[in-house]
Amino acid sequence: MEVDKGKGEAEETRKVAEADRDTVTLKSSDGKLFEVSKEAAARLSTVLAGMIAGGSIDDNGTDLKQIGSEALENVVDYCNKHANSIPSAALISSSISFNTAPFKEPEEWERKFVDRLSHDALFDLVEAANFLGMERLLDVTCHKISEMMKGKSPDQIREVFNIKNDYTKEELEEIRQELAWAFYDD
Amino acid sequence: MAALPRGGKRRRMQALQGQEPEAIRGSSLTELRPPPSMATEAAHPKSSGESPGPPPSPLGAGGVDHISGLPDAILGEIISLLPVKEAASTQALASRWRHLWRSAPLSIDGDDLPDEGEISRAGLISRILVTRRGPAARRFSVSALQLLLCSSAVGSWISSPALDKLQELEFQIGEMMRLHSPDLPLPDSTFRFSATLRLLTVSKCHIPQGNVEALHFPQLRELALESVRIPENSLQSIIAGSPILESLLLSRSSASIACGSTPREL
Structure with a gap:
């Protein structure tokens, strides 16, 4: 359906056009519409893949009632970036390797993608990725959260994530003794 | 960190829209344009400051504990x-x-455990493993020294249900590099993980004839044999049984047809 617009766009733009040639429209809980590469959506999300295969995609916007517009925008942005970031050679084998990669280390661009998110947006994105069965995005976001925890004491982690310590002193002492090896010198 | 995103992203998307009006159809992006803060705040009412009490919504902001949810x-x-x-x-x-x-999912790197000697580490690993009731184990990485000092403990770890479906197994050579030790005993059940292993590192061992010939390693991507003695046909059959192997490291290892004759140093 896309016709060559012949404006001498950069290679990058052309790739975007190619990736978006076949798109699906998703609708957030608050009624906003987003366009996403069908290929990337099907490859990255088991739920969307199922909907695409099952023909339950609505041209006027497939309802995703559990996902707010900000999170869905990030999901769509991630899918489209993913579609554009894979070198074409890798794309051929990516359907296997991306989901089964032994190391879940994020790529540089994926790191940047999650680094720029606010705390709220990050967690909304985790939930959206979980809901949509996006294993790779879930790995990337979980990796980011674990990075936020790494090297911190329980007290510091509670502070970063607003976790309320609901243990009694006695319970906490019991855990510390049970896991004496795991604690820092505090 | 949080200051960057919106402006940057929006600029990029606008640019895309300008160049490819049909590729990204109007509705989604024009709707995105209105002040993002409005949409955000509608969906995520901010609890101002440190006001305690239950969050107004599970997606609230401010002092809300998102992670525990x-x-x-x-x-x-x-x-x-x-x-x-x-x-x-x-x-x-x-x-x-x-x-x-x-x-x-279990993930243990011996190096991360308190450094009070390998025997003390071994005791700790044993204690950790008996408490485990997790799903498929992810990673188990210990020093090959454990094989020398605590071989029976290692045997029981490897057959422990806590390590079922293990994906990454390493016996790291570490300080054993310089030791002229005899071949270490690799537990018989090491290869019970063949169906799930993605990474395998074995050091200072002898893999005898007949241990691996019939095995398939459908997930194995990285294999490292350091100072390992292995019959050449065993090595060949591991490689043949690993269709997606991407990385093979043979370091100071010898693959021999029999009894160390014609060793192939790599």
Whole structure:
């Protein structure tokens, strides 16, 4: 359906056009519409893949009632970036390797993608990725959260994530003794 | 960190829209344009400052604990990405976290455990493994020295149900590099993980004839044999049985047809 617009766009733009040639429209809980590469959506999300295969995609916007517009925008942005970031050679084998990669280390661009998110947006994105069965995005976001925890004491982690310590002193002492090896010198 | 995103992203998307009006159809992006803060705040009412009490919505902001609301399986993933000490100590965060580590995918790097000698580490690993009731184990990496000093413990770890479906197994050569030790005893059941292993490192061992010939390693991507003696046909059959092998490291290892004749140093 896309016709060559012949404006001498950069290679990058052309790739975007190619990736978006076949798109699906998703609708957030608050009624906003987003366009996403069908290929990337099907490859990255088991739920969307199922909907695409099952023909339950609505041209006027497939309802995703559990996902707010900000999170869905990030999901769509991630899918489209993913579609554009894979070198074409890798794309051929990516359907296997991306989901089964032994190391879940994020790529540089994926790191940047999650680094720029606010705390709220990050967690909304985790939930959206979980809901949509996006294993790779879930790995990337979980990796980011674990990075936020790494090297911190329980007290510091509670502070970063607003976790309320609901243990009694006695319970906490019991855990510390049970896991004496795991604690820092505090 | 949080200041960057919106402007940058929006600019980029506008640029795309300008160049490819049909590729990204108007509706979505024009609707995005109105002040993002409005949409955000409607969806995520901010609890101002440190006002305590229950969050107005599970997606609230400010002093809200988002992380504890995630499903156990996701928290388990996050925990399993932490070094084992830190992973275990998440139990002290709050009662929500008390049982998560034990059922999170197991990931142990011996190097992350307190350095009070390999024997003390071995005792700790044994104690950790008996408490585990997690799903498929992710990673188990210990010094090959354990094979020398605590071979029976290693044998029981390897056959422990806590390591079922293990994906990454390493016996790291570490300080054994310089030791002229005899071949270490690799537990017989090491290859019970053949169906799930993605990474395998074996050091200072002899893999005898007949151990691996009939095995398939459908997931194996990285194999490292350091100072390992292995019959050449065994090595060949491991490689033949590993269709997606990407990386093979043979270091100071010898593959021999029999009894070390014509060793092939690599």
